Amino acid sequence: MQIIVCLKRVPDTETRIRVDSSGTRVDSTGVKWVVSPYDEYALELALRAKEGAGAGEVALVSFGDASAQEVLRKGLAMGADSAVLLTGEPTMDGLATAKTLAAELKDSPAPLVLFGVRAADDDQQQVGPMFAVLTGRACVTGVASFSVQGDVVTCEREVERGSEVIEVRLPAVLTVTKGEHEPRLASLKGIMAAKKKPLVEKPAVAHPARVQLKALAEPPPRPAGRVVGQGADAVPELVRLLREEAKAI
Amino acid sequence: MADVLAFLERREGRLGANAREVMSVAARLAGGSGGSAHALLLGAPGASTEAAELGRFGAAIVSVGEHEALADYHPDAYAAVLADRVREGGPQGAYGAVLFSASVLGRDLAPRVAALLDVPLATDATGVEIVDGRVRVVRPIYSGKAFATLEMDAAPALVSLRPNAFTPTETAAAGELRTFSPEVDPSSWRVRLIERKQAAASEVDVAEASVIVSGGRGMKDPSHWDLLEKLRDALGPGVALGASRAVVDAGWRPHSEQVGQTGKTVAPKLYFAVGISGAIQHLAGMRTAKTIVAINRDADAPIFAVANYGVVGDLFEILPRLTEEIAALKAGS
Numbered sequence: 001m002q003i004i005v006c007l008k009r010v011p012d013t014e015t016r017i018r019v020d021s022s023g024t025r026v027d028s029t030g031v032k033w034v035v036s037p038y039d040e041y042a043l044e045l046a047l048r049a050k051e052g053a054g055a056g057e058v059a060l061v062s063f064g065d066a067s068a069q070e071v072l073r074k075g076l077a078m079g080a081d082s083a084v085l086l087t088g089e090p091t092m093d094g095l096a097t098a099k100t101l102a103a104e105l106k107d108s109p110a111p112l113v114l115f116g117v118r119a120a121d122d123d124q125q126q127v128g129p130m131f132a133v134l135t136g137r138a139c140v141t142g143v144a145s146f147s148v149q150g151d152v153v154t155c156e157r158e159v160e161r162g163s164e165v166i167e168v169r170l171p172a173v174l175t176v177t178k179g180e181h182e183p184r185l186a187s188l189k190g191i192m193a194a195k196k197k198p199l200v201e202k203p204a205v206a207h208p209a210r211v212q213l214k215a216l217a218e219p220p221p222r223p224a225g226r227v228v229g230q231g232a233d234a235v236p237e238l239v240r241l242l243r244e245e246a247k248a249i
Numbered sequence: 250m251a252d253v254l255a256f257l258e259r260r261e262g263r264l265g266a267n268a269r270e271v272m273s274v275a276a277r278l279a280g281g282s283g284g285s286a287h288a289l290l291l292g293a294p295g296a297s298t299e300a301a302e303l304g305r306f307g308a309a310i311v312s313v314g315e316h317e318a319l320a321d322y323h324p325d326a327y328a329a330v331l332a333d334r335v336r337e338g339g340p341q342g343a344y345g346a347v348l349f350s351a352s353v354l355g356r357d358l359a360p361r362v363a364a365l366l367d368v369p370l371a372t373d374a375t376g377v378e379i380v381d382g383r384v385r386v387v388r389p390i391y392s393g394k395a396f397a398t399l400e401m402d403a404a405p406a407l408v409s410l411r412p413n414a415f416t417p418t419e420t421a422a423a424g425e426l427r428t429f430s431p432e433v434d435p436s437s438w439r440v441r442l443i444e445r446k447q448a449a450a451s452e453v454d455v456a457e458a459s460v461i462v463s464g465g466r467g468m469k470d471p472s473h474w475d476l477l478e479k480l481r482d483a484l485g486p487g488v489a490l491g492a493s494r495a496v497v498d499a500g501w502r503p504h505s506e507q508v509g510q511t512g513k514t515v516a517p518k519l520y521f522a523v524g525i526s527g528a529i530q531h532l533a534g535m536r537t538a539k540t541i542v543a544i545n546r547d548a549d550a551p552i553f554a555v556a557n558y559g560v561v562g563d564l565f566e567i568l569p570r571l572t573e574e575i576a577a578l579k580a581g582s
Contacts (some may be wrong), residue, residue, distance in 0.1 A: 013530040017394035026395070030329065037511050057323065076254070092399055094360070111301050120510060122390050123396075125372050126360035129324075133364035138439035141357045144504070158505055159353045161453035165444040172439075178497075178504045178511060209367045214385070214396040221538060225543075225554045229574040231562035232570040239574045240556055246540040246557065248460075248519040249484065249575060 001056045001148070002110040003046040003072075005080065006101065008090075009014040009064055009071040010036045010121040019216045026216065040115025042176035042243045046114055047184070048081045049148060059079045059110065061089055061101055063204055076194035077186035083197070088204030092122060093211040098130035103205040106135050110171040112153070117142050117177040125175075132173035140166050145178035251345025251379070251404070252284040252338075256331060257303070258293050258354050264299055266457055267350035269306050271410055274377060276307020276420065282379045284307035284341055288424070289334055291327055293320035297428050301318050304424030306417055310339075311424045312582055318433045324356055324440060328361035330431040335366060335405060344405040346384050348377075351409040351491035352457070363407045370407040371399050374412040375516070375537070384408060392510040392533040413516045414537075432531045433446070454548075455489040455506055460519045461538075463491030463508055467524020467545060472503035476568045477523060483576040491535075492523045508535035524564050527552030542567070 011017065012032040013165075020027040035043075036231075043058070050056040060075045060083040062068045072083040086104055090097050105113065115128035132139030144163070146155045148170075157164045158177050168174075186194070229239045242249045254437035255275035258265035269477035272288055279286040286335075288308040290300055297313040306310065310476055314330055335347055346363070349355035351373040375396070386399045403406075442551035453463055462481045464474060474490070481488045492502035494509050508515055510530035520538035525531060535541070536555055543556035544564050553559040558568055 011391070013392075016527070016529060017391045019395060047292070063271060092371075092397065095363055095367070095369050098364065100347060113572060123388075123392060123514075124370075126363070126370050127355050129357065129360040130364040133328075137362070140440060143352065154497070160457065161452050162445065162447040162505075163259060164442055164446070165442055167441045169439040176508075195565055196539075202407050202552065210402045212400045212402065213397055214400050217391075217396045217398060218391060219397070222536060222541075222555045223557065225559055226557045227548070227553060227559040227561055231560070232566040234560045234562070234569040235567060235574055238560055238571070242519070242542070246519075248540045249578065
C-alpha cells in the first residue's frame, strides 16, 4: 500500500518568534527550521505501517519554497521512499493550500494520506480535513495510532477527556497527533541513501487566497513577574492576593 | 446587513461549555452589522428542549435539527447538514459569518464545512469583528508566540473561537425555536465510532478549563501527582490538570494534558505552574492565562518572569499548605 505523508517546514518550537519591520512577516534571522513536529509523528506512523506490512511505499509531499527540500531530504533519510516538492508560497488561506495539494494528488491511487494534526507555525488545523473533502476521502482527525486490516483502518483518536476508537474505510485521510511512538532519528546510512532517492520539484498549482494577513504582532507583554515570598510561609499572602487582588479564587 | 449563524455543540446531552460564548459573539457581530444572530444545533429527537436558554444569549432564531442518527457527532453527517443550512441562508440572504467553538468537535467539523461550501476558515480566533462588511479575525500563531490579524474575503466567512477567550453576554431577548428533520443516511457512512474511552466524569479538558493546575519535572516522580490532584479538588469544579512537555515525554502524564507548542494552548482565568521552569514552548501555550501562579525552587526560572504571583521554594512544602488554605477558604465562603 502506498501512504502519502504531507510535510511542512516550520521554525523549531524552541525558537523565539520576532516580527520584522514590515509588520507582516516573521524575522527569519537565526531561526532554526525543522519538519513540523506533528508531521514527523505522521511520518513515523506511516513508516511503522509499511514495516508492519512488510511491503508498501511511503511518499512525501511538501508545499513551500525551494528550502522545503531540506525537510523532504530529512523525511527520506528517516525512511520514506520518494518526495515531491510543490514550489510556491502557502498563505493563511488553508482552503487554497488544500486545493493546491488536491490538484497534485486527486488522481493518486494512494489509499492513505497522512497530515500532522496541525502545523506548528500557523496552527490552522484545517488543511487535512479540507483535502479529504476535496478528494472524496473519508477523514479522521487527531489520530494517535492506527492499524490497517484490508480496507479498514482502526484509529485511536484523542478527544477532550479521553479517546475514541474509530473505524474508517479506505481511501482515507488521517491527521496525526503525538502518540506513544517518538519519530525515529535518521541514521547515517539513511542520510546517505536519501541522497539517491527521487525528489521531484515542480511548480504548485496556485489558488487565490481569500484570507489576507493584515498584521502580525508579538503577544502583549505581561506585567513583570512578582515574587510573593519564599517557602510555605508565603502561602497565606499568595491566597490573599489571589482572592482580593486577582479575584481568581 | 448580514445575519450570523452560530453552530452550537451538544455534549453528553447538554449544551457544550462554550455554547454561550459562541452565541454571544454571533449576537455582537450580527448587531453591529444590522443583522440577526441564529443558532443551529443537531441532535437526537428531543434535543430542542435544551435550546431554549440560547435566546438569552442573543439568538433570534434557534434551529434544531433532530434525527436519531445525529445523537452523537458524526463528521460527514454533521458537515452535510450544516453546509445545507448555511447554503439556505438567513432571512436576509447569505450569512455574513458562521461561528464554531474551536473545541475538538469544532476543529474537526469546521474545515469540512468550509471545503463543502468553498469558503475560507479562520480557526481558534481570540478576536473577531466585522469591519466594512468583512470579517476580521485575530488569532494566535506559533502557539501564541505571535498574533495574526486576518481579513476574510468571503460570505460567509467561517470562524472558530478559542474556548474561554470570549465572555458570554446575556440579553433580555427570547429566541424563536424551530425544529427541522434533516435527511441522514447512516448506510453511506465511511467512518464509524466503535468505542469511547472516557476519563473520570469530574474531569474537565485542559483546553477548556477555567483553572489549570500544571506540573513539571520539579514534581520529581509521577506518584507525586496526588499533591496536584488534591489542589485541583480543593479549587472546586471546572479545574483541569496540565503538564509540561518534559513530563509527557517522560511518560509520566498523557499527551492530552500537555500545555505548550506541541500540546494545547490554553487561556484559563487561573494557571498554576508547579515545578515548571518555563521553556519558551510552554510559555507560548499558557501566556494568555489571566492570572499565573508559579511555584519553583529555582528563583531564576523563566516562569517567574510571567507569573503574576511567584513563590520560591520547596513545592513539597508549599503545595500541601496551599491546598489546606484554599480548602479552608472554600469551606468558609
